[in-house]
Amino acid sequence: MKRKRTYSRTTRQALSILGNLIRLGRMERGMTAQDLAERAGISRTTLHSIEKGAPGPEIGTVFEVAALVGVPLFEPDIRTLAVQDKRLSEKLALMPQSVRRVKREVDDDF
Secondary structure, three states: OOOOOOOOHHHHHHHHHHHHHHHHHHHHOOOOHHHHHHHHOOOHHHHHHHHOOOOOOOHHHHHHHHHHOOOOOOOOOHHHHHHHHHHHHHHHHHOOOOOOOOOOOOOOOO
8 A cells, every 4th residue: 555645844845835935826817727727738636636736747847837927936037047957057067976874883881
């Protein structure tokens, strides 16, 4: 039997906020749920899940729907996003390829 994934309060709240922003953006643009779902290439059920803040839909789908209704995810300016992405890629290139757990010596001298 598959275990149900649990999420922190912070994660649940962030999903709810994003879902509400997407719904608000859709409504401000005068789009029906069906209109947006068709434009995003998803079902109305998936859109409903996104707008309710469910953790199930794929992140790429959620980001696409947010972009379609004008919800800024990081920066509203695409050039700023490109610069930030490049900087992060450069920083990651300088980091080690993997992270290893540090073995700690047990100090059992009492």
